[in-house]
Amino acid sequence: MRYFRFIALFLFFLSFSTKAQDLITFQNFDELNTYIQNNSEKPLVVNFWATWCAPCVKELPYFQKLHQENANVKVVTVSLDFDKQVASKLKPFLKKKNYTFVTTYMADKKFNNWISKVDENWSGSIPATWIINGNKGIFVEQEFASFEELNQFVNESLTKLN
Template sequence: MKLNVLIVVILLMTSCGKNNKTAEVFKEATEKVVENEINNLDTELEVYDYAGFETFLNKKDNKVYVINFWATWCAPCVKELPYFEKLNSEYKNKNVEVILVSLDFPHLYDKKLKPFIKDKKLSSKVIALDDVDMNTWIPKVDESWSGSIPATIIYKNDNRKFYEQSFTYEELEKEVKKFL
């Protein structure tokens, strides 16, 4: 709604005030607001500290959860993201949910993470984990986790398995099928 109003304002300003300096300044400012609105469409990002995120690790609803820890600066993570996207696409109707947990730096959410999500057209649920006390929450995710990424948890109710590795699609699908 806000975007539509701004577009109408721009159209009015461009048609009525071409020789008016104030109208030009207003037009430029309004265009920047519209550009920002367009850039922020569909890039809402849920951000959690560990306490808020922990609920994603403990759902007991007979659904298979595939939770991948990754970051835009991690080349192996980025390389395997298409496999998680394919899994999400092919298994979402089979009671499987893929959650991509970004460990990107909070000051880069707007400049790097959100544009990455938009550019790659990620359709899986993407959340950001912003909790600086990694030494506390990493062993809570899994006692064997060194903290390296990519890392993935696949679980259904109380049955869970942790993987500190990269996946091919075939490997990922094989592991998920064990939970179906």
């Protein structure tokens, strides 16, 4: 009977788990790139952002809506938050917002070692978005002003990448 109560209690607390607890951490770009290669069943929309970046936070709901409404793509966000803020700021933010897209965290803060692997012209500014279809990609450093603008950009990019 005690075992049953323990299982019931465990399941009760498990029901409160959040997407933020499922945060995938990449120690370096090679790990992120491997993840991308292993998740190529449909085109990816990869958004680079941070909680300290106001334009990034402003556009995240557009990526959530894209995730929910555009079945042609998989949305993956890559947080570039500071290490010290993952537990105190990033995870609480994600829990509060309850985003359902894939949330990842790039631990490698030696940006100059890997940003050119995403795009040779990337200055390192965020927000930035990378549309990947197979071995082709389109990259932009920009804030999207609306869901409609983001969705149109994604759909036009997919047309160009086909």
